[in-house]
Structures are given as structure tokens and as C-alpha cells.
Amino acid sequence: MTALRSTGAGESDLARDRIYELLKAEILSGQVAPGTALSENVLARQHGVSRTPAREAIHRLSLEGLVEAVPKRGTFVAPLPSPREVRELYELREAIAGMAARLAARRGTPDGIADLHRIRDAMAEAVDLNTRGVLADEWIVCIDRMSGNELLAVTNQSLLDRLHRYRHAVMRADGEYFHTALGIRRRLADAIEARDGDMAEELAREIVRKVSHEVLRMLTEVW
Numbered sequence: 001m002t003a004l005r006s007t008g009a010g011e012s013d014l015a016r017d018r019i020y021e022l023l024k025a026e027i028l029s030g031q032v033a034p035g036t037a038l039s040e041n042v043l044a045r046q047h048g049v050s051r052t053p054a055r056e057a058i059h060r061l062s063l064e065g066l067v068e069a070v071p072k073r074g075t076f077v078a079p080l081p082s083p084r085e086v087r088e089l090y091e092l093r094e095a096i097a098g099m100a101a102r103l104a105a106r107r108g109t110p111d112g113i114a115d116l117h118r119i120r121d122a123m124a125e126a127v128d129l130n131t132r133g134v135l136a137d138e139w140i141v142c143i144d145r146m147s148g149n150e151l152l153a154v155t156n157q158s159l160l161d162r163l164h165r166y167r168h169a170v171m172r173a174d175g176e177y178f179h180t181a182l183g184i185r186r187r188l189a190d191a192i193e194a195r196d197g198d199m200a201e202e203l204a205r206e207i208v209r210k211v212s213h214e215v216l217r218m219l220t221e222v223w
Helices: 013-029 040-047 051-063 083-107 110-125 129-147 150-173 175-193 197-222
Strands: 067-070 074-077
Touching (some): 013 051, 040 051, 051 067, 083 129, 083 197, 129 175, 150 197, 175 197
């Protein structure tokens, strides 16, 4: 795991947040695999801090479903969701994506809409798979920000974190999905700009349904 050294001037919220961000990135990237044991003592020693910020970072990750405590055994990186759990997560994700797009059509600013068009155009030109993934995440964040609903954005980000490895696997494995979704995003950006909340919600839901279908198909083949 990536090391973080503290100056030791009282383990601050900054130390906790940085441990959280580093460990979360390692979990989402697969560098720290599902089932890996996590120790407050080891994390604290690796990052040069006391156990308190390490404990708080682990607790925060547990609230997001990325870490789980097993009684009498310890704390571990959570296993990948089962097909049933993935289906349930995507059902919730579809509802939230639709609501975010509807609110964005109502509340979006000219600057926000311009950002949405910029991201869409960049996605059309992107050939690198990692770049496509980063832009897809930026697209979601842009719509969530335009929704003007902070709780929605936080909830959506938590869902996306839990689905991260599956979403990006689809983009890597299925070029047809990417180009189909790009066409829907073009129409979605236009619907938000036209203040058409009904159309924006339906198109946002359609994108999530398509990636959900591909993810569940992949899981069925390997589960």
C-alpha cells in the first residue's frame, strides 16, 4: 500500500482523509484485493500516524460498503457484490440517475450545460480506455452538480464506487456499448439544454439500463 508520512503534529483530519483516499483508490483499482485483511496498527505504522486516523478511515470505507468487519475475525476489504446485489445497486442507480438528469434540466446553468457538451465531445474523440472511464465519471459528476442536490450527489457517488470495477470492465470489453451510450449522451445533453426533464430522465435511465444489462450478462457467464 502507498505510504503516507505525517509530520506528527497531532494526527489531524487531513491525515485521516488522506489515508481514506489512498486506501479507497487502492481498493477500487484492485491493488488491494477483495478479502484482504486491514489492520489499524499496520495502516498507522505504514503512514506514520496513530491508530485514530487509520481507524476513522476504515470506518468511513465501511459506511460506503467497501470494507466490512467480521466478528471475531477482523476487518477486510469487502467482497465483490453478488449478481443479485449488483442488480439491486443498478436499480437504485437508475432511479438516482434519472432524478439527477430531471433536476439538471430544471436547474442547470449555461456554464454547466457547456461543460456537459465539452465532456461529451471529448468522449467522442477519446480512444484511450482509461480516458473514456475518467470522462464517463466527469459526465456523471457534472449532471449531479447541475441537479443542485448535494445528498443525491453523495448517494450516487457511493453507488458508483461500489460498482466501479464492473462499470469500467464493460467499457473495456464492449466497444459497441461505448458508442451506443455516446449517442444517448448526445441526446441527453440536448434534452437538458432544452429543459426537457421527461426526456432527460428517460435517457439517463436508458444509459444505466444498458450498462446494467452488460454487467449482469458478464457476471452470469463467470459466476
